[in-house]
Amino acid sequence: MKRTPKESADSFRKISRRGLILGGAQLGFAGLLTLRMRQMQVDQADEFRLMAEENRINIRLIPPARGQIFDRNGVTLAANEPSYRINLVREDAGDVEDVIARLRTLVSLDEDELERAMAEMKRSAPFLPVTVADRVTWDEISRVAVNAPALPGVVPEVGLSRSYPHHEMFAHVVGYVGPVSERDLARYEDPEPVLRIPRFQIGKVGVETKYEESLRGRAGAKRVEVNAVGRVMRELGRREGEAGADIQLTVDxxxxxxxxxxxGEQSASVVVMDLEKGDLLAIASAPSFDPNKFVRGISVADYGVYRENERRPLAxxxxxxxxxxxxxxxxxxxxxxxxxxxxxxxxxxxxxxxxxxxxxxxxxxxxxxxxxxxxxxxxxxxxxxxxxxxxxxxxxxxxxxxxxxxxxxxxxxxxxxxxxxxxxxxxxxxxxxxxxxxxxxxxxxxxxxxxxxxxxxxxxxxxxxxxxxxxxxxxxxxxxxxxxxxxxxxxxxxxxxxxxxxxxxxxxxxxxxxxxxxxxxxxxxxxxxxxxxxxxxxxxxxxxxxxxxxxxxxxxxxxxxxxxxxxxxxxxxxxxxxxxxxxxxxxxxxxxxxxxxxxxxxxxxxxxxxxxxxxxYPAADRDKIAEQQEQMKREREERRQVSSSRA
Incomplete structure (x- = not known):
């Protein structure tokens, strides 16, 4: 049916009006979009540039060297020693079990530690390193480095770990360190980021915990470039940390x-006190324990031996x-x-x-x-x-x-x-x-x-x-x-x-x-x-x-x-x-x-x-004392030899 001129004119006006409304809406949206783009590109440029930089460059903490502890004459009671460990990156290794089987031919792997490492790999990102062997020897590290082409994903690493050269002698006084636990973190209202570094050690008992903040030092930092999934591509720079304070005790x-x-084997204690300044020249509790066993986490078997001893070496x-x-x-x-x-x-x-x-x-x-x-x-x-x-x-x-x-x-x-x-x-x-x-x-x-x-x-x-x-x-x-x-x-x-x-x-x-x-x-x-x-x-x-x-x-x-x-x-x-x-x-x-x-x-x-x-000594005791002194000299020499072999 043919439209009349009037109907055509009315239809044209309606279409024109709708077109203007639609066009205006599109123009308004385009204007708002342009304004937002200008705001983001000009007004907020610095903010988004910083966000992009943070996605590209990460700050990683460097653990500080822990302060050492000495006796009154400068003898070291708590030291830091190089600790060699072997890490494994699951993503680079490919077949993890095959790589570990090859690694076993070069290094002795502790079954408990390996089991913990495998569990950690499953819950960690594939590009993050996981320690599979800790406190290995320099010879073992060398063998791993020489065979690196056959061990994809295996990364030897060196760090510092606490050691107590006198073993049982000052265990109750100096104490010991251990890995940070959730219980440790709960003690702080706002824990320092350094405490969240994997395997970071803090004082658990004794002087080590009472002077934790002084001994800990301040962490350093390094700037690393990472890709989109967070893998480190290269190191851009670093600031070394500040070592912890050294502490000298009054003991001899x-x-x-x-x-x-x-x-000896008695359940006993002795305190010797200087009367001029109040210095504790000796403060000994027997029997004692080896604090080195606690540094990396004591085994259930070793802890059971201490706990079940009726003479309470841990006290x-x-x-x-x-x-x-x-x-x-x-x-x-x-x-x-x-x-x-x-x-x-x-x-x-x-x-x-x-x-x-x-x-x-x-x-x-x-x-x-x-x-x-x-x-x-x-x-x-x-x-x-x-x-x-x-x-x-x-x-x-x-x-x-x-x-x-x-x-x-x-x-x-x-x-x-x-x-x-x-x-x-x-x-x-x-x-x-x-x-x-x-x-x-x-x-x-x-x-x-x-x-x-x-x-x-x-x-x-x-x-x-x-x-x-x-x-x-x-x-x-x-x-x-x-x-x-x-x-x-x-x-x-x-x-x-x-x-x-x-x-x-x-x-x-x-x-x-x-x-x-x-x-x-x-x-x-x-x-x-x-x-x-x-x-x-x-x-x-x-x-x-x-x-x-x-x-x-x-x-x-x-x-x-x-x-x-x-x-x-x-x-x-x-x-x-x-x-x-x-x-x-x-x-x-x-x-x-x-x-x-x-x-x-x-x-x-x-x-x-x-x-x-x-x-x-009284004359009647002198022969007995002479024999006792000789015997104790032999026993102390034997203990020093044992300590040297442990080290």
Whole structure:
């Protein structure tokens, strides 16, 4: 049907209008697109250029060299050694199993480590290297390098790894490092990027962890060009990192080595403290463990051996364990009584072998009693009844206050792990922790270092040091950091009456140098080197009335874990104190028989800075000491040879 001219005109107008609307919309869209393109190409050019650059150039962290740790004489305790490892890039290897089979003919591969590496390959990008053999020898690295054409994807690599050349000797002090774990990262609110570097090592225990930030240093960085999938194409530049700070400790390797040999297989600890600056010259716990086994992750089998050992080699007994101090605590009770003006050194107490308190009989270690005892005699012969009587006069509050002044009841500030505060109980403590009122029998027990009171071997050394000097001396373990010496910890005056301290020192001298003293057999006879000390024996079991009636079972007749702990504290020389020593032998029996001989030998080694002349020992002991010294020299030489072979 033919349209009329009017209909044609109307149709044309409609089409023109729609065309204009559509054209305008297209023009508007094109304009907006042009404006956006201009904004991106001109206004935001720098931003997008940076994003493109970041896609092309990556920043990779370079692990810093960890600071080293030395003893007071510059002997290396923790070092960095070249660590050779073999990596495998799955993408380049092709048939991974075939390449590993060829690699086995050249290098010994640990099955557990290889299994971990295969699992890591499966969850990692194919172009990322994975370590299949760690701490391989230079000869093995050389064989791999020579056969490189036949080992596609295999990349030898060298880095730094922590090593402890003295193995067990300083394990509890220096500690060890290990790979960063998720638990380690959780300790930081915003972990440093360097902590996420694969196999990066940080301190786990001891000085290594307490000074982690100083020892770690600062990471370097390198600029690398990568392709679209992130594979490194070339290195464009690098900035080397800043090595960690070197730390010098106060310990003496020679003295520590002697102590370890002297303790042998015993479960024991020794602390030697310098009395001028508070330096810890030795702080040894036996048995010990090899920290090198923990650096790369200890095996289940090795860890099981340590964990199942009843003598607990993993425990740092010097600072982590707390024991009833036994009779070494009697000086505290005596000073508390004298400081309160309740006794004089000449006053005597009658000891019939026991004291009746509140319907309970408290026994002296000497069943028939000591007779009349004054202050000096009571310490010299370690009479218990004398201190039971003092307890009734002085009370727990004064004893607790004097304990804290002499360094007990708080955790010493040294960079070792799990440092215990021990325990100095009082009325508030028992009500708070036990929900029970304090009774007089509790005070009687505390007066001789039994009951609730606990102290560590380090605290015992501090006690001896403060008695010897009258100063608030504190232990110092770190001598310097990057050559800058740390402050002395010699301390200020305790404000105690010097006459009272003199009476205590005189009584301690009698312990070792009077024929009736409990440590007479362990005396030092060299003129000017005499020591003043105190034996201690702390019970780990209750002795029943029936057992007392038939005779107390001797320690040597009991199972090892039911025997008493043996303790000894001393300072020397008596006339001019230079060092304080504490010894604890777990389940060693009596302090006079087990701990005092060790303390005497260690004291002489520290004073003479090596083997003392035999004339320093009582004449009856010299043949035995000479034989002991020769045997220990042989054992130390054997250990050094073993250490060299391990290295």
């Amino acid at each position: 390797t020679r003295l520590q080595d002697y102590i370890n040999a002297r303790l 740092s007994k010097t600072v982590q364990d707390a024991y009833p101090p036994g009779s070494t605590f009697k000086m505290v009770t005596a000073l508390a009584a004298m400081d309160a003006g309740l006794i004089s050194p000449s006053e005597t107490v009658w000891c019939p072998g026991h004291l009746q308190v509140g319907g309970r009989r408290f026994h002296c270690w000497k069943r028939v009693g000591h007779g009349h005892m004054n202050l000096e005699n009571s310490l010299r012969e370690s009479c218990d009844v004398y201190y039971y009587d003092l307890a009734l006069k002085v009370g727990i509050d004064r004893i607790a206050e004097m304990s804290r002044r002499l360094g007990l009841g708080y955790a010493p500030d040294i960079p070792m792990s799990a440092v215990t505060a021990g325990l100095i109980p009082d009325k508030d403590w028992k009500e708070r922790e036990r929900g029970q009122p304090w009774v007089i029998g509790d005070t009687v027990n505390v007066s001789i270092g039994q009951g609730y009171v606990l102290s560590s071997p380090l605290q015992q050394a501090i006690l001896a040091a403060r008695l010897a000097t009258g100063r608030s001396i504190e232990p110092r373990l770190v001598k310097s950091i990057d050559g800058v010496e740390t402050p002395s910890r010699g301390g200020e005056s305790l404000g105690l009456n010097e006459n009272h301290l003199r009476q205590i020192r005189k009584a301690m001298f009698a312990v070792s140098n009077n024929r009736r003293g409990t440590a007479w057999r362990s005396r030092i006879v060299a003129e000017g080197m005499e020591m003043a000390g105190k034996t201690g024996t702390s019970q780990v079991r209750n002795i029943t009335a029936a057992e007392r009636a038939r005779g107390v079972t001797r320690n040597e007749d009991l199972p090892w874990k039911r025997r008493d702990h043996a303790l000894f504290v001393n300072f020397a020389p008596y006339a001019n104190p230079q060092i304080a020593v504490s010894v604890v032998v777990e389940h060693g029996g009596g302090g006079s028989s087990a701990a005092a001989p060790i303390a005497r030998d260690v004291t002489l080694q520290a004073l003479y800075k090596g083997d003392p002349p035999l004339e320093a």
